[in-house]
Amino acid sequence: MGINFSSGGDQDFPAGVSQVVQDTKLDTFTTTSTSFVTITGLSASITPRSSSNKILVVVDIKGWVQNAQHGELQIRRDSTTIYTGNSSGSRNVASIGGLYEHGSPTNPIGTGFAMFLDSPSTTSSITYTIRCRTQSVNVCINRSNQDQNTSDNARMPSSITLLEVQQ
Numbered sequence: 597m598g599i600n601f602s603s604g605g606d607q608d609f610p611a612g613v614s615q616v617v618q619d620t621k622l623d624t625f626t627t628t629s630t631s632f633v634t635i636t637g638l639s640a641s642i643t644p645r646s647s648s649n650k651i652l653v654v655v656d657i658k659g660w661v662q663n664a665q666h667g668e669l670q671i672r673r674d675s676t677t678i679y680t681g682n683s684s685g686s687r688n689v690a691s692i693g694g695l696y697e698h699g700s701p702t703n704p705i706g707t708g709f710a711m712f713l714d715s716p717s718t719t720s721s722i723t724y725t726i727r728c729r730t731q732s733v734n735v736c737i738n739r740s741n742q743d744q745n746t747s748d749n750a751r752m753p754s755s756i757t758l759l760e761v762q763q
Contacts, residue, residue: 613760617641617642619639620754628730629696629733631729632668638725641753642724643722646762647719653757655755660705660706662741670726671691672724
């Protein structure tokens with residue numbers, strides 16, 4: 597199947613999605629680690645049916661970092677960090693950034709989102725996880741730092757969705 601673009605070229609589309617896997621994290625996670633640590637309770641595993649198939653990875657993370665500092669997230673396939681910016685000097689590489697306290701009010705929860713087509717080139721089971729780090733304060737997943745039991749606080753879910761795309 598193809599589509600005709602205004603440039604005159606045709607683009608082939610994948611034959612379809614052969615499987616979908618999702619994991620949703622409903623509970624919370626907090627760390628003060630300045631090194632990347634795995635967010636517990638949020639991982640998705642898939643066994644590709646063909647080594648030429650791709651995995652569409654969709655990550656939706658809710659989080660908050662204290663005192664207007666920056667939180668960073670990495671997406672991992674097994675032990676390999678994937679979908680990051682280029683390394684340069686002493687800079688960290690991350691898949692998602694920008695979880696931070698926006699000032700006033702002090703309880704907003706930000707959303708980190710990523711969607712990309714991974715090429716694992718395997719028919720063995722692979723597991724996708726998310727790691728996070730902070731500069732020096734709390735990074736909270738699925739909740740604000742204060743997490744008070746009041747109506748102006750909320751808890752939210754985070755998820756990883758994997759779609760195997762036939763090539």
